[in-house]
Amino acid sequence: MKKVILNLAVTLDGFIEGPNGEIDWCIMDDDMNFDAFIESIDTMFYGRVSYDAWGNFQPEENTAPAEKSIWQAIHSKNKFVFSGKERPNEKATWITTDLADRVAEIKKQGGKDIWLYGGAKLIKTFIDLGLIDVYKISVHPTVLGKGKPLFEDLKERIGLKLTGTRVFRSGVVELTYEAEKNNVQ
Template sequence: MEWAIVDEELNPYVDGLFRKVDTALYGRVTYLGMQSYWPTVLTDPEASPRDLEHAHWVENVSKIVFSKTLSRAEWKNSRLVKDQIAEEIASLKQQPGLDLMIFGSPRLTHTFIHLGLIDEYRLFLNPIVLGGGIPLFQDIKDWMKLKLLEAKTFQAGVVGLHYQAVRQ
């Protein structure tokens, strides 16, 4: 995602979001990409302090990968969920702890939207038109009402949006 703007103003804001999460949720493609990248940062002598801090966070956070095709999740603190997604998330929401957050994983996000599992959306609108890729909101059959909780404009032109899903 070389098009995404990340700068000195946006970094602390995003880091604050990570501190509120103790379970990272991934689809297969994003999980495999993260698994192949972040552990290498831990041993990279040229990694920035911020990247090292994030690499430690992602290495130690509880990770759930949702996939019907993977046979196992081998990354530290990872586990695989193949089916019964709604039941799994309902169970996780009943447990004490911090937030659950989907990282990337647009197809997993589609599944969560269709199952009504998303409580809040944190979106970062970058000042760029891609013209392709996987849409975030795809095949939505009924309209979804969202309540704006926060809108923050960053100097680089990125707008951070925080919405709460309003249940009908």
């Protein structure tokens, strides 16, 4: 069965973006091998705001070839957008009701894993419903002091088991956790 993977950058003090939505602190090192992660998935989950911003993003012409390649690979994935309102789109399937049931259906389909891309509201909903199987959190060597926290107003405790760590040249530390079975619905 497919797994829902939250692969996300976070500051050392736990923020996923600054107070004005800034993510300029996010580091992409070549030793992170982000291409391997992209290759391990065939599906992406977006909230509407994130989809509008990044779902069809095209890098500028002078962007490095490696980054253009990543965006091309991202855009080749099956995309689902979770939103309160349906908006037909030939590049994505819109899900407006029965979120947990629809996620369960998608997970049962064959293929590779699913990247819970975001945004913050959708991530919070998935956390609250226990729909995340793997938390792949890259802690960046930056402290913002304020912003949008990853874990906010949790309904209950989340049990996690550490399954991997990686340290990159920049000082980013990637922590991979699996959700304990009693948290997964």
